[in-house]
Structure formats: structure tokens, C-alpha cells
Amino acid sequence: MHHNYKMRIRNLDLHFGSKHVLKNVSLDIPPNKIVALIGPSGCGKSTLLRCLNRMHDLNPDARIKGEILLDGHNILHGNTNPVGVRRKVGMVFQKPNPFPKSVFDNVAYGLEINGLNDRHKMAARVEESLRGSYLWDEVSDDLHRSALDLSGGQQQRLCIARAIAVAPEVVLMDEPCSALDPISTARIEALMLELKKDFTIVIVTHNMQQAQRVADYTAFMYLGELIEFGETRQVFESPREDLTREYVKGHFG
Numbered sequence: 001m002h003h004n005y006k007m008r009i010r011n012l013d014l015h016f017g018s019k020h021v022l023k024n025v026s027l028d029i030p031p032n033k034i035v036a037l038i039g040p041s042g043c044g045k046s047t048l049l050r051c052l053n054r055m056h057d058l059n060p061d062a063r064i065k066g067e068i069l070l071d072g073h074n075i076l077h078g079n080t081n082p083v084g085v086r087r088k089v090g091m092v093f094q095k096p097n098p099f100p101k102s103v104f105d106n107v108a109y110g111l112e113i114n115g116l117n118d119r120h121k122m123a124a125r126v127e128e129s130l131r132g133s134y135l136w137d138e139v140s141d142d143l144h145r146s147a148l149d150l151s152g153g154q155q156q157r158l159c160i161a162r163a164i165a166v167a168p169e170v171v172l173m174d175e176p177c178s179a180l181d182p183i184s185t186a187r188i189e190a191l192m193l194e195l196k197k198d199f200t201i202v203i204v205t206h207n208m209q210q211a212q213r214v215a216d217y218t219a220f221m222y223l224g225e226l227i228e229f230g231e232t233r234q235v236f237e238s239p240r241e242d243l244t245r246e247y248v249k250g251h252f253g
Contacts, residue, residue, distance in 0.1 A: 006070070007170060008028050008068070010068075011067065012026070012068065015062070022044050022047060022048055023223075024225070029170075029217075031200050032198075032199070034217075035203070035217045035218070035219065036210075037218075038220055040247070041206075044225075050172075050174075052075075052170070070085070070170070088168050088170065089169070090164065091174070092156070092163050092171065094174050094178050095179050096156040098155050098158050099147065100147070102143060102145060102146060103146075104126055106158055107165050109162065111125055133160040133161035134194075135161055139158075152184060156176060157187070170201070172201075173192075173204070203215065212232060218236070220235060220248075228240055235248070236248050
């Protein structure tokens with residue numbers, strides 16, 4: 001595998017109150033690849049994903065030990081600014097969550113917060129992000145309509161455009177297709193393959209076929225532990241662990 005990793009997760013332990021949710025997870029994420037986290041519900045996939053941009057900061061019950069290195073810097077370190085982390089590590093959620101604003105303003109929002117106020121540059125960046133999320137042709141004739149008027153699949157691509165507009169380095173996706181129909185899902189999968197040229201992508205998915213279609217590497221999690229991690233084909237076709245074999249054959253979860 002690669003020597004230069006985009007993110008390295010080392011000995012990560014997470015408790016919510018007295019509940020031990022992630023148990024000594026270590027995982028190296030190479031740049032410009034798609035890594036899928038798979039495993040049954042409640043095994044810690046989404047919890048792990050949310051550690052990667054410090055979303056658990058909002059939960060007073062969360063206690064985290066270990067390291068998460070982004071380009072060699074530990075983002076869990078006390079003096080690291082979580083807002084800065086989230087600028088580098090974007091997030092796309094399970095249900096599309098556009099703001100109740102225009103299509104244009106949804107994408108411009110993060111750019112404004114980050115201090116871009118030149119109208120021409122703004123318009124160019126918005127267009128670039130909408131092209132980058134394969135949405136431009138569908139919305140370019142009316143950028144001022146409400147994002148809430150778009151279809152579910154379009155809204156999810158808009159949320160991806162919003163995430164990539166601020167030029168993050170890593171994009172996290174938490175089951176981004178679970179609320180979408182098969183055609184929209186296929187579009188988002190094609191988009192992910194395109195986006196990995198510019199970004200490192202970590203996706204949580206319940207859909208094992210999806211992991212096999214898009215992921216370069218797959219991590220199988222069970223009850224808060226990382227059971228197996230490797231190239232996607234190897235994990236699905238010749239898993240090293242019995243638990244992984246049972247899961248990918250569909251025997252549980």
C-alpha cells in the first residue's frame with residue numbers, strides 16, 4: 001500500500017458515557033482513493049466517520065483517545081481548531097440536507113463564510129462546483145430557484161457541490177445514496193469515481209454491491225472493532241477473517 005497516507009487513524013477509542021463504541025481502531029487512508037466502511041447497523045461505521053471531522057465535539061458524552069492524523073497532523077490535538085478541520089474534511093449526509101435557499105446560495109454559503117466576497121470569483125466557483133457534481137446542466141438556467149424544489153438525487157448532488165466548493169482535501173459520505181432511487185444512486189456512484197481524482201473519499205455504506213462498485217479499499221467493522229481492511233476485491237473475494245466471510249456472504253447483519 002501507499003507510504004504517503006492522507007489520513008491515519010491510530011488506536012482510536014471512543015466512549016459515549018460508559019458505552020465503548022469504537023475499540024482500538026487503526027486504519028490508513030491513501031490519497032485519491034475511495035475507502036468504504038461496511039458492517040452491520042450499530043457497529044460504529046458512522047461513528048468512526050464522524051470522528052474524521054470532529055463532529056463528536058458537539059456531544060458532551062463523547063470521550064476520544066488515540067490519534068487521527070491528517071497529512072501528519074493530529075486533528076484530535078487540543079489546540080486544533082475543529083472549524084479548520086471541517087474546512088479540510090467535508091461531509092455529505094444520508095438524507096440530502098440543502099439549505100432553504102437558492103441553488104446558487106447553497107453552494108456560495110461556505111465560500112462566503114471563508115471570506116470570498118468577489119462576485120465574479122464567487123460565480124465562477126459556484127459554477128465549477130456544480131459542474132464538478134454533474135448538476136450544472138440541470139440547474140444552470142435557474143440558479144435562483146429554491147434548492148428544495150430539486151429532486152432528491154439532485155439535492156444530494158447539490159450537497160456534494162456544497163461540500164467540494166470550499167476545496168476540502170477529504171470528503172466523507174455517510175450512506176449518501178440510502179434515500180435515493182437506483183438511477184440517482186448510479187449517478188452519485190459515477191460522481192464519486194470522478195471526484196477521487198481531486199479528493200480522498202471515505203464512504204459509509206450498507207450496500208455491499210456499492211462498496212464493490214466504487215471502493216478501492218474496504219474496511220469491515222463489527223461491534224466497534226475494525227475486523228479487516230484491504231483492497232476491496234480481496235476483502236470480498238478472499239477475506240482473511242471468518243467474520244468478514246460470513247458478512248460478505250450475507251449470513252448476518
